[in-house]
Amino acid sequence: MAEKMLKITLVKSPIGAVPKHRATVTAMGLTKMHKTVELPDNASTRGMIAKVGYMLKVEEA
Numbered sequence: 001m002a003e004k005m006l007k008i009t010l011v012k013s014p015i016g017a018v019p020k021h022r023a024t025v026t027a028m029g030l031t032k033m034h035k036t037v038e039l040p041d042n043a044s045t046r047g048m049i050a051k052v053g054y055m056l057k058v059e060e061a
Helices: 019-027 043-055
Strands: 005-010 036-040 056-060
């Protein structure tokens, strides 16, 4: 069975955010505003979303 995926879009600029939050957004592969990436729905991805969720829009793929 295929692993569930999440579509994650950067909707708020990380400029002015805490440096750790900027690093987390970059680690997720989000480099520009309104860029969307698909990441697996696992504990590490959910932890990143919990940390910087105020900058993201998350949907199930």
